[in-house]
Amino acid sequence: MSSRAEAGQSALQQKQLGEEDNQNRPRESVLENNGYLLQETVGTGAFSNVKRAYSKTANQTVAIKIISKQKATKDVLNKFLPREIDLVRGLRHTNLIRFFECIETTMRFYIVMEYAENGSLLQLIRKEKSLSEERAKSYFKQLIDAVEYIHSVGVVHRDIKCENIVFDQRFTLKLIDFGFARGNMKPLVSGEKMKPILSKTFCGSHAYASPEILKSIPYQPQLSDIWAVGVVLYTMVFGRLPFANENNVSLLIKQVSAGPKFPKDRGASDNCKDLILKILRPVNLRISVEEMRNHAWLNEPHSNCDDSEFEKKMKLDPTLEENPDEHIRKLIHCKFCKENKDLQCTTVQKLYNRKKAGPKKF
Incomplete structure (x- = not known):
């Protein structure tokens, strides 16, 4: 190659590098x-x-x-x-x-x-294989709180899944990614009846999709969101998806129509299974968020924490009384919460609420 050609090629490379720099520079400077x-x-x-x-x-x-x-x-x-x-x-x-x-x-x-410091629910399940019922119950309550709120203001999510559920510093659950969401979806009043607005956009993940979405028929998106939270609950408790043949829609429809099967290698209470079955069923029989709240499983007393043992720990460590934030940082929990490393235990919430009402706010 001649020196002139080499010089020309070198100049071209420098120009390309310069263009790449220019493409990268605006992103940095704008932010x-x-x-x-x-x-x-x-x-x-x-x-x-x-x-x-x-x-x-x-x-x-x-x-x-x-x-x-x-x-x-x-x-x-x-x-x-x-x-x-x-x-x-x-x-x-x-x-x-x-x-x-x-x-x-x-x-x-x-x-x-x-920013959600503690990653996604999917990452958590992959790490811990499955969650205890008490922990799953705490997260599930927060999830349906979020779903109930968005539905009350006429918004449907349409892509609820473990990847789109994250946790902040205190392990408070956060629903994210409204890329497929839609507003103005409150049911219309027609006489004495409520007429739902149907959706014809078939979006989201097959593994979390309701039967009506898989069958490509117009669907009420609020009820499909409810189906998806049922899939999330099942996945938290059993550490796997209830319906896994994402690539074969015909087979997936057959599985979904038959209802979820519970694995024998991972136990769950009858009340927990009952709630899952009442969510993952045909649209005309599917349970509502209000009915979920009244379900026996969500109203069972917390049985894994020893409040008296927790109170002893508080007395042994005076910094807990003086500075509840220090307690939160150290994560000094009862036996159950110590294993799970989160702040969703009811005994922790008791301390949090009591201190919140005191002179120190946090």
């Missing part, structure tokens, strides 16, 4: 100009990734979902993403991930939201 310092990647998708970041303005860690306009489909850019941003702006609930702001450039969307 930096808005007070965000990007850190590591915590999640990836087909056309997006999620990075942890530090907000200098708010002095806290946040998560930033970065969506590439070049990789995303037209439906995502023109339909689902604008709808998602519009919906999450107006949602406020303890068990929903909090939205902070959206930044748009010519190349990308940046959705800034609350």
Whole structure:
């Protein structure tokens, strides 16, 4: 190769590197100009990734979902993403991930939201194989709180699954990813009856999809959300999906129509199984969130914690009385909670509520 050709090729390579730098630089400068310092990647998708970041303005860690306009489909850019941003702006609930702001450039969307330090429910189940009924019950109560709230304001999620459930620093459950969500879905009043608004968009994961979605018939999305929370409950308790043939829809429909089977190698109480069966059944028989709340399994007393032993620990460690935050940080729990490493035990909540009412707020 001649020296002139080599020089030309070198100049071309430098130009390409310069173009790559220019493509990367706006992302950093746009976020930096808005007070965000990007850190590591915590999640990836087909056309997006999620990075942890530090907000200098708010002095806290946040998560930033970065969506590439070049990789995303037209439906995502023109339909689902604008709808998602519009919906999450107006949602406020303890068990929903909090939205902070959206930044748009010519190349990308940046959705800034609350950071969930303790990962997803899917990661937790993979790590621990399955959850105790008491722990599953605590998370399930929070999940149906979130679902009941969004339904009350006319929003349906349509993609509830273990991957879209995360935990913050205190292991409070947060429902995330409203990419397939839709608003203005409150049933209409027709005479003395409520007429539901049906959905014809068949979205979400097959493993969590209700029979009506799998059969591609118009469906009431609130009831399909309820089906999905039933799949989540089953997965928490048994450590596996109730219906696993995602790639064969015909076989999956047969499994779903037959109802869930309970594995013999993992026990569960009769009340827990009964609730699962009442959720994972045909749409005309499916239990409502209100009926779930009144179900025996969700109203059983907490049997795994020894309150008296917990109170002894409080007396032995004076810092717990003086500083309940120190208790939260040290995770000094009763035997059950010590194993599970979370803050959902009722005895911990008793301490939390008692101290919250005292002179020190936290």
